[in-house]
Amino acid sequence: MSKHDITLNVNGKKYELTVESNELLLNVLRERLYLTGSKYGCGIAECGACTILKDDESYFACMVPAVAADGWNITTVEGLADGDKLNPVQQAFIDNSAIQCGFCVPGMVVTSTALLRENPDPDEDFVKDYLRGNFCRCTGYVAMVKSVLDAAGKMKEAK
């Protein structure tokens, strides 16, 4: 096992770390930076509970070796809100009661944020297809899909 020096920019803050070659980005975020919002759900990039953003694009942190993330600009769920002001997706999830146990929610709002950056005017099918990599066992997705469309509408109005 070899050690590597890496730099991560997470939620606007720069971290210089020494990581093992087999260390995963998810574990670094959770166990070393104490950003526990990103969750372990499956460890094999199937459930999406660990979703983070690299710039505007979503990644499964459970499958990214920390060494490979050297220099990345990362946003985790903790970085979505602006102080007390939630981002439109987070607010829509609350307004539409899309949160039950909440364990999938960090990954779900991160993916939805990426979705709206890519396509600010999605239709229902686009949303469903985009969220297919994020599992939820509580809500049946109905309120979540509604939330993303609601957030899209609110963001358009605000412009």
Place this chain on the structure above:
Amino acid sequence: MTITEKKNFRLVGNRVPRHDAIAKARGEQLYSDDWVMPNMLYGKVLRSKYPSAILKGIDTSKAKALPGVHAVLTWEDVPLNQEVTKFGQMRDVGGGFEGLYKVLAHGKIRSKAEPIALVAAETQELAEEACKLIEVDYEVTEGVYDPREALKDGAYLVSSEDDTNRIMDTMIRMGDVDSAWDKCDLIVENDFYATPHDHAYLETESGMAWIDENGVITMRVGTQVLEHYRTIANVMKMPHTKIRNMGVPMGGGFGGKEDITVETFLCLLTAATRRPVKMVWSREESIECHSKRHPEYLHYKTGVTKDGHVVAQEVNIVLDGGSYTYCTPWVQMYSTMNGAGCYHFPNSRCTSVSAFTNNTFSSANRGFGATQTNFSYDRQMDIIAKKLGMSPYEFRRMNVLRNGDPQHTGFVPQGHVALTELLDVVWEKLNEVPKVDYLPDGRKFGRGIACAQMGYGRLCFLHDNSRVALRLELDGTVTLRAGVPDLGGGQGSVLAQIAAEEFGLPIEDVHPYVMDTHLTPLCGTTTATRQLYMSGNACIEACKPLKAALARKAAEIIKATWWPVTTEAGYEWEPDIANIEGQLEFHDRKIYYAPDPQKCVDFKTVVAHISNEGGELFNEGQFNAPAVEVPDLSDIKGQILPDMTYTCHGVDVAVDEETGEYEILRLIAAIDCGKAINRNSCEGQVEGGAIYNLGWVREDLHWENGITKANNFSTYLIPTAVDAPDVETILLESRGGIGPYGAKGVGEPADNSICPATVNALSDAVGVEFFCTNVKPEDVLKAIKEKNKKNK
């Protein structure tokens, strides 16, 4: 009677955001896996390699010698390795209902999930390495993997503690089935199979434990049953006061966190090392090692008259209990209770038997024995309707239970029976889209309907109860304390909503502190769809004396402020205190004299007055469910559950006859929730329950000789956003429940009647009957091919 007369709700029935929604949206909610402590160790379980074996010996010396390993424990290290399973009940029910809880393997190994040894080490990797160094001497045995085989004479014995594989037998009968067959014009017999089903909550089992400064072993573990701390204390041979769980919201439960998961292991390891220990199960370990929905083999024989009246039904059920008893007898009660279904059979008999096998143990899963029978009886009704040439709606409507009809145990539920209304509303909704043979895109169309009943509240012989505590703060806010485990249903939030309604406060003025075994009053388990019913009623009980004291004091203040009043006629009058007190209303942080709302006083002013006079501002209320004695299991009669919730679902499918692939076009979900307290939470249960139960149709979990097939999320495929149809939710509010304000429980009932409605729709589409809950596209294709072959 707990149905209140209250009509003008200000908060109840609204779409109220939950108190924890913001933290969850921000990723700030801490779950069981999110805690760390200084000097913490990592725990790991070594589990059996084989589903069936005799444990001959364990050599832990190499593992113990590995630097960084601080404890390696086997059964010999557990103070009390064999205890009796309890599920938070306050009453010993003994007999067949309480099985063996064995902490670590000793004697026969009953399943591949069986824990053999525990390790605590400096890192996760070291703990895993140490597990590999433990040498286990197994004598592999043949095992038995089908409960029907396990019940035969001479079958392999699964357990070293029992001399039989038989767990329990039950029987419920009504009328005289044997002589009723003569009165039937048509008798239909079918065999059904309900498959195992995994909960697949997103959060795997996890948590941590440490010893606090007073020697109390303290845990942070999400569980549906906080009361397990008693069993854990017994295992540790410690007083119940010295094991504490500061519960954590669960990342989903669905029944899978009803049994003890990591708690005992964590306590043993932290006691052995005197250091904090953390344990997290991988997804594979989670799927292989927690319970499954009981696989059930069900035989139905049903007799009807040619004009469509049901006459007699005989049901025989065999349940696969898997390796240990756990909730099997309780689930079996639900299956037997619901065996004959939500139909008015004058003559019925349902017998059931459960058996040990070397599969993963079966226990609670949302729907708890009711779903398996629901699939079978509602498939059976569909098949019979077709044979009679009646519409599935018409045939069901003629025969469903109505108000005043007895359950098959002879008990007449007190709550409203909404089956006819539910059938009507779903059938009407379905028929807004005309039924066709083929869709324009060439796919075959099918339509299905199904209905169900399921209890809310626990088995009445458990003498269930719950408690909620309230404290009025001096600024007029309210602290609510309740040992209510929150698995995502909003179990804590709804209690705050009820207290806020009662005190006339905005929701944000009541804060719930929940789930601490030692600091919150115990509410009982978050199982059996009981928390709203039980703890909601306990919350209203807790409010009553405080409201009475507030009203008394408010009446005094109002009188002193506004009276005497001089009337136009020139004389003074003043009402007595009791008269004012009887006409007060609590709302908008004030207490009003209803006939003249100008006369009012601030809620917090009243609290301040009571406080200044040394009055009580604290109260704990308890609610007790109806209680009966343990029934005679060979002839179960009377009240088994407090009340029932009723559901009806309608499904339209489109089937590609070339590939067997099918799509759910519409899913209509109707439920009588009695009264929706938090409308969003209620709809969320119905939507989520619908997709959970729909998942059962496609998710394929099975064992091959005790080995779990599909143990991760790339093989065990739960519905994604693409697979989930929009759920058209219809909430009926009869006010006919026995929960707060006439509410009924919805959590588990919402997981009934979708699977049979879906399979009924598939059968309708392709003209072939399916008898298993699991219908994959390849099964549909195979059925189409066989039908075509026959027709040639």
